[in-house]
Amino acid sequence: MTIGLAHAELMAVVAAVTSNEPRVMTVRSGEALPSGPFELGHRTLQSGLREWIQEQTGHPIGYLEQLYTFADRDRNNDIRGGRTISISYLGLVLEQEAPGAGRPAWHGWYEYLPWEDHRQGRPKVLDAIIEKLRVWADADPRRRYERHQRADFTFGLDHAVWNEDLTLQRYELLYEAGLVAEAGDVSDNFGRPMFADHRRILSTGIARLRAKIKYRPVVFELMPSAFTLLQLQRTVEALAGLCLHKQNFRRLIEQQELVEETGGIASETGGRPAKLFRFRQTVVEERALSGTKLPLARN
Amino acid sequence: MTIGLAHAELMAVVAAVTSNEPRVMTVRSGEALPSGPFELGHRTLQSGLREWIQEQTGHPIGYLEQLYTFADRDRNNDIRGGRTISISYLGLVLEQEAPGAGRPAWHGWYEYLPWEDHRQGRPKVLDAIIEKLRVWADADPRRRYERHQRADFTFGLDHAVWNEDLTLQRYELLYEAGLVAEAGDVSDNFGRPMFADHRRILSTGIARLRAKIKYRPVVFELMPSAFTLLQLQRTVEALAGLCLHKQNFRRLIEQQELVEETGGIASETGGRPAKLFRFRQTVVEERALSGTKLPLARN
DNA sequence: CGGAATATACTCAAAACGAGTATAATGGAG
DNA sequence: CTCCATTATACTCGTTTTGAGTATATTCCG
Numbered sequence: 163m164t165i166g167l168a169h170a171e172l173m174a175v176v177a178a179v180t181s182n183e184p185r186v187m188t189v190r191s192g193e194a195l196p197s198g199p200f201e202l203g204h205r206t207l208q209s210g211l212r213e214w215i216q217e218q219t220g221h222p223i224g225y226l227e228q229l230y231t232f233a234d235r236d237r238n239n240d241i242r243g244g245r246t247i248s249i250s251y252l253g254l255v256l257e258q259e260a261p262g263a264g265r266p267a268w269h270g271w272y273e274y275l276p277w278e279d280h281r282q283g284r285p286k287v288l289d290a291i292i293e294k295l296r297v298w299a300d301a302d303p304r305r306r307y308e309r310h311q312r313a314d315f316t317f318g319l320d321h322a323v324w325n326e327d328l329t330l331q332r333y334e335l336l337y338e339a340g341l342v343a344e345a346g347d348v349s350d351n352f353g354r355p356m357f358a359d360h361r362r363i364l365s366t367g368i369a370r371l372r373a374k375i376k377y378r379p380v381v382f383e384l385m386p387s388a389f390t391l392l393q394l395q396r397t398v399e400a401l402a403g404l405c406l407h408k409q410n411f412r413r414l415i416e417q418q419e420l421v422e423e424t425g426g427i428a429s430e431t432g433g434r435p436a437k438l439f440r441f442r443q444t445v446v447e448e449r450a451l452s453g454t455k456l457p458l459a460r461n
Numbered sequence: 462m463t464i465g466l467a468h469a470e471l472m473a474v475v476a477a478v479t480s481n482e483p484r485v486m487t488v489r490s491g492e493a494l495p496s497g498p499f500e501l502g503h504r505t506l507q508s509g510l511r512e513w514i515q516e517q518t519g520h521p522i523g524y525l526e527q528l529y530t531f532a533d534r535d536r537n538n539d540i541r542g543g544r545t546i547s548i549s550y551l552g553l554v555l556e557q558e559a560p561g562a563g564r565p566a567w568h569g570w571y572e573y574l575p576w577e578d579h580r581q582g583r584p585k586v587l588d589a590i591i592e593k594l595r596v597w598a599d600a601d602p603r604r605r606y607e608r609h610q611r612a613d614f615t616f617g618l619d620h621a622v623w624n625e626d627l628t629l630q631r632y633e634l635l636y637e638a639g640l641v642a643e644a645g646d647v648s649d650n651f652g653r654p655m656f657a658d659h660r661r662i663l664s665t666g667i668a669r670l671r672a673k674i675k676y677r678p679v680v681f682e683l684m685p686s687a688f689t690l691l692q693l694q695r696t697v698e699a700l701a702g703l704c705l706h707k708q709n710f711r712r713l714i715e716q717q718e719l720v721e722e723t724g725g726i727a728s729e730t731g732g733r734p735a736k737l738f739r740f741r742q743t744v745v746e747e748r749a750l751s752g753t754k755l756p757l758a759r760n
Numbered sequence: 761c762g763g764a765a766t767a768t769a770c771t772c773a774a775a776a777c778g779a780g781t782a783t784a785a786t787g788g789a790g
Numbered sequence: 791c792t793c794c795a796t797t798a799t800a801c802t803c804g805t806t807t808t809g810a811g812t813a814t815a816t817t818c819c820g
Contacts, residue, residue, distance in 0.1 A: 247546065407759075408767090410808075414756055430766070430767090432818065434818095457705055457706040457777075457779095459704040713777095
């Protein structure tokens with residue numbers, strides 16, 4: 163059992179959805195994700211980070227989970243013997259604070275990953291990306307087939323369908339193909355770059371969140387205490403970067419009994435007023451939300 | 462951006478299934494999970510661990526994913542200033558090496574978590590566990606209700622149904638209730654204890670694997686190159702700790718086109734011989750295996 | 761009052777799922 | 791050789807869950 167010394171830092175992907183736009187907390191004018199102090203005074207990493215985020219955002223964090231630990235050698239600062247370990251977390255907060263002086267700022271996450279937003283249909287930037295990817299794939303005759311396959315799969319080309327969960331795979335493919343600025347000196351690049359591998363960590367967080375909303379009721383951490391079903395739908399759409407079928411969406415929510423009426427109604431802008439709902443806290447305990455996909459036998 | 466110094470180690474939950482029994486690689490006569498050296502010479506943590514496991518097991522690792530990073534203060538050795546960070550991984554290998562001299566040994570994982578195996582019906586040890594859990598819940602009048610709720614949910618009591626994915630939650634509940642030896646000095650305890658928090662890490666790995674086999678074709682990493690559908694089913698059952706419905710299991714596998722016939726047949730022990738199948742490698746690339754649960758709109 | 765706009769209810773066919781029954785090959789006991 | 795235990799594989803059938811709508815209900819606005 164060998165033990166090594168290393169520098170350790172905490173990093174957070176803190177997400178919120180405001181005006182149907184998913185946002186992420188950033189520092190350095192949107193260039194970097196916030197890194198928290200790895201303080202020894204806290205009982206767990208999680209509790210320390212939780213406190214720190216509340217301090218920074220002015221809101222208690224609703225949900226916090228560990229994302230990934232990065233410690234690759236080619237992560238910038240591997241000077242001075244030990245390497246740096248970044249333990250990253252995904253946090254969800256209800257709403258953002260008005261950005262103060264030294265406070266972190268919020269940026270729409272599709273600013274960094276514009277190809278991920280398919281709510282207004284297929285984004286135009288994809289055409290340019292795909293063209294470059296084709297060139298990259300053809301550039302290596304030996305790996306040509308494999309590269310085209312991978313591009314088709316991750317970006318939903320040629321028979322394959324767009325899969326919103328593959329955010330990380332798409333970023334990594336663009337990185338390998340030299341189509342993001344972080345990959346070194348590249349002539350063509352897409353989306354706003356970030357410091358070091360922060361955009362990769364952001365992609366990891368988005369991918370995790372997109373997958374998670376499908377089987378755990380975490381969206382509610384991003385909603386006010388009362389909301390209409392359309393507001394809920396818009397929030398899910400913002401996260402997934404996709405448009406959903408309205409009637410089927412409400413059927414899904416209702417049949418799972420995730421919400422209950424508050425009794426109030428929303429004073430809308432145009433159209434019939436909508437009922438307000440609240441999240442039923444009890445579902446967390448009462449039901450096995452991870453539906454089994456295995457064909458069980460009796461007894 | 463504060464950076465702290467810490468001791469870092471890699472830890473692995475390496476799983477295999479032999480004779481329908483899921484096993485985990487251990488050291489110290491089954492008392493601990495193997496911890497790998499955190500070597501600076503490797504490009505990524507993953508590649509270093511991969512090499513090290515191959516060396517130890519004599520087999521290439523089929524699948525390796527990061528599990529969790531633990532760095533809680535109350536993890537044993539937080540002496541000498543910095544604390545220890547354990548980055549844990551889940552690995553799947555095809556088959557075990559005959560245990561040599563200083564080689565790690567394999568132990569059935571239900572030896573450590575006997576309440577998790579429901580293949581022969583509900584294990585008897587559960588009766589004793591539940592009795593103790595009831596006592597524990599009643600011991601705190603203020604949290605009584607919440608504790609009973611939690612026990613019911615995680616162990617599938619009183620209307621709730623057993624959910625095999627909750628392995629970690631169950632271990633953590635037993636830990637809190639003082640029903641495992643690792644929790645300090647307790648009179649009653651269940652399952653074979655392990656060093657420090659290794660049994661918690663094992664639980665994390667099992668939970669992750671049980672969840673994963675439902676939406677990613679990782680079981681095949683545990684199978685020989687050719688296998689019958691019953692062998693495949695027995696392996697899944699071993700992992701999930703449950704019995705599956707045979708006809709529906711094969712329907713599931715076949716309709717997803719995960720396998721193809723090799724042409725060979727198995728020389729069985731009794732009964733009609735079974736066709737042999739192999740995993741169709743192509744499915745990894747060609748299909749979006751994570752079926753969306755969101756009601757998509759057209760367009 | 762007649763849209764435009766949104767909310768909510770209901771329909772209907774296709775696919776997936778749970779729980780079987782039915783039939784096909786084997787080897788071994790007698 | 792026949793019968794049977796045992797396993798493999800095919801097929802059925804009613805129930806749920808989905809995908810993709812249509813239909814109806816309320817608002818506000820001009």
